[in-house]
Amino acid sequence: MSINVMKFGGTSVANISRIRNIVKIIEEKIYSTGEKIVLVVSAMSGVTNKLVLEYKKLNTNISTPEYDVILSTGEQHSSALISTMLNEKKISSRSILGWQIPIITDNNHSQARILSINSKLIKSYFKKYKVLVVAGFQGVSHENRITTLGRGGSDTSAVAIAYSLGLKSCEIYSDVDGIFTSDPRVVKNANKIDSITYEEILELASLGSKVLHPRSVELAMKYGIKIHVRSSFKRKLGTMVVKEENKIEKEVVTGITSSENEAKITLKGIPDKPGIAAEIFGALARANINVDMIVQNITDDGKFASLTFTVPIDDQNKAVKELRKSKIKFKKIHSNDNICKISIVGVGMKSNVGVAQKMFETLAKKNINIQVISTSEIKISVLIDLPKKKMALNALHIAYGLKK
C-alpha cells in the first residue's frame, strides 16, 4: 500500500470554494498515483486567531488545558467539513482527531511536543477509506487531555505522521509556489528554488520567512523526511526540502532575504573594561529583550568604547529606557529603526572562500554602507539603510547568479 501525506494550510481551506479545489487535487492525485492519502489540515484561516483573541480577553496565560480544548475546535471543524465534501464526491473518507489516532504528546499545553503516533490505526482505516483527513496541530496527553502543538503546528503533524508511517517524504501545500531566491515583490528576477537543505530553510525561517514551521523542519531533518513545499492553487512542482547530500548542485548562495523588524542601538563612550558587555546585555536580557547583531569598537585613546547592536523593532524604546535607568555608564545613546537586515544563505558557503567578500564588494559598488555584520556557518547578514534595501537585494541577486 502506497501512502502519501499531504498537508493544507489555513488559506487553502479558507472557504468552501477553496476546499472544493483541494477535493480536485485529491481526485487527480488518486487518479494519477492510486495512493492512499493522509490529508492533514489546518483550521480555516482566521479561525484560530479569533479563538486566541477571545481566550486572551479572559486569561493571558495560554498554557492551560482549556486553551487547547478551545483552539483544537478549529481543525476539528475543518477536517470534518473536508471529509464531508470528499464523501460527497464519492471519495471514501473520514476525519480523525488527535485523540482518535492517538497522537500522544507531552502535557506542555499550547506548545506540546509529539511523543508517539499510533500508525497501526491509520493503516487499518485505509482498508475502508481512500482518504483520512487528520486534524492538524493537535494531540492528546497521557492524561487524556487535548493538546496543541503551537502556531503552525500542522506542518509538524504532517511530518510526524509521515515518519510514523515509514514514509520518506510529505507534501505541504500553501498559497505560495515554493521557496524563492528572494522576495518576488522586491526582486524582479527572483526564482523558485528547486531544492533547498533543511539547514538553509531553518536559517531563512529565523530570518522571518514563514513558509514552514521550524519544528517541522527540525523533525524532518532528524528523520530525513523530504518536504515538498508547493502551491495548492497552481499545478506546478514547488521546492523540495532535502538533506545536504541529496542536493546535487550546491549553490554557494541559495537565497537572499531581508528583514525590517530590527532597530539599531548605539552606545558611545562606555568605559573599555572587562565585564561591561555582560552588564549591558544582562540588563536587556532581564527585560526580556533579544539582542541579535553586535559590534564593539575601541576608540583611539583606548579608554572608551562604543557598542552597536540590534533589537526587535517593537523593543526599541523599551531597550533605550532600560539602559538609561540602569547603572551602566555611557556618554551617548542613539537608536535608529530606518534600517534593514540583508542576509544571504547557502550551504555552499562552507566550502567556498570569498563569499563574504563578494557581498561587501557588491554593496560597496552600489555605494551602500554596511553598518553591522554577523555571520553563521551558512549565512551572512549585514545591516544597511532601509531606503537601500531594494537596490541591495537586486544587486546581490545578480552577483550570486540567482537570476535564471
Place this chain on the structure above:
Amino acid sequence: MSINVMKFGGTSVANISRIRNIVKIIEEKIYSTGEKIVLVVSAMSGVTNKLVLEYKKLNTNISTPEYDVILSTGEQHSSALISTMLNEKKISSRSILGWQIPIITDNNHSQARILSINSKLIKSYFKKYKVLVVAGFQGVSHENRITTLGRGGSDTSAVAIAYSLGLKSCEIYSDVDGIFTSDPRVVKNANKIDSITYEEILELASLGSKVLHPRSVELAMKYGIKIHVRSSFKRKLGTMVVKEENKIEKEVVTGITSSENEAKITLKGIPDKPGIAAEIFGALARANINVDMIVQNITDDGKFASLTFTVPIDDQNKAVKELRKSKIKFKKIHSNDNICKISIVGVGMKSNVGVAQKMFETLAKKNINIQVISTSEIKISVLIDLPKKKMALNALHIAYGLKK
C-alpha cells in the same frame, strides 16, 4: 460527597457577560451548599444553528459521523470557556468532553442514544476539582467516533449524568422562570407552576412547549430523577418536574396551551365503505405527513361520509395535492389554516368527571365554536377559529381556577 448536576442552555452561555452570571450562580451554590458541581452546558446560542446551516449546504444527510464532529465543537468551545472563567475566579474546574468521560452512545449519528456513562471518572475528578464542566449534547460511539444526541440533547446529558451518579434530581437553567399555567404573553394571570408531573410536561412538549427536551423527561421519568426547571437570570425557585405520587395537590388541570401550527383539511362526499380511512391516511403517511386530530361524520343517507383532520401547517398544500392526485374518491376538499388548537393538560383529569364538559361549556358561553375534539388520558384538545384564541385561553384559565 454531595454532588449537584446543573445544566445551562444556550441563551445562558450566549456571551461572556452571561457566562460571568453563571460563574456567580456557581459561587453562591458552592458557598451555600458546599456541593461539588457537574455543570452541563450547551453551545453558545446561535452557534449550533450556524454549524447546521453550513453543513446542510454541503450535505442534506445529517446522520453522518462528520456532522457530529462539527456540531460537537460548539459545546467543546463553551465548556472550555466556562471552565477558564471559573478557574480565573479561583474555582478549580476543568472541561470534560463526551469521549473523555466517556458517555457511550449507540452510533445513530445526529440522534444518538446514551448507552452508559462512566461515573467513576467523574467522581475521581472531584478529588481535584470543585466544578466539572461537561460538554452537553455529545457522546462517543463504540467505534470511538463523536456522536450527538439531537437538538436539545444537553437536557438529556444532564439527566443521564445525574442518574449515573446516583442522584435523585438535577437542575435545568434557562431564560424562562419555569413552567406556566399558560403563555404569560397571552393570558394575563398565567402563573408559574410549582410542580408538574413527567406525563404532563410530555403532553405540553408534544403541544409545542419547548422548555425541556422530551427525551430528557422520558429518561427522568424512567429513573425517577426530579428536574428543577429554573431561571438563570432570577434568583427564584422554578418548577419541579416530579412523579405523579410526589405531587401533593393534584390539580384537575395543570396548564392550558395553544398551538397555531395546524391546518384543518375536510374531505366531503367520500364513499362510506370499510378501508376508506386507511386509504386516505395511508396516502398521507407515504408522503411523510403527520395527521393529528381526526373526526368522521356520516351523512343522512348513509352513503357518503365527510372526514376532517389536521396536519402541520407547513404540510397543508402538500396534503391537498397528494389527496387530489391519489385515486381516492371525494366530492370536495377544503383546507383552512386560520385555526388554532387549545389544549388543557392535567393528571387530575383521570380521576375527575366533568372536566371535558366544563371546557365545552366555557367555550360555548363565549360563543366559541368547537370544530374538532381529541383527547388523551391527561389532555383534551379542541380546534377553534384563530381570532378566538386569546378569549378562549383566558376564559379556560379562569374556569379551571388557575388564576392565583
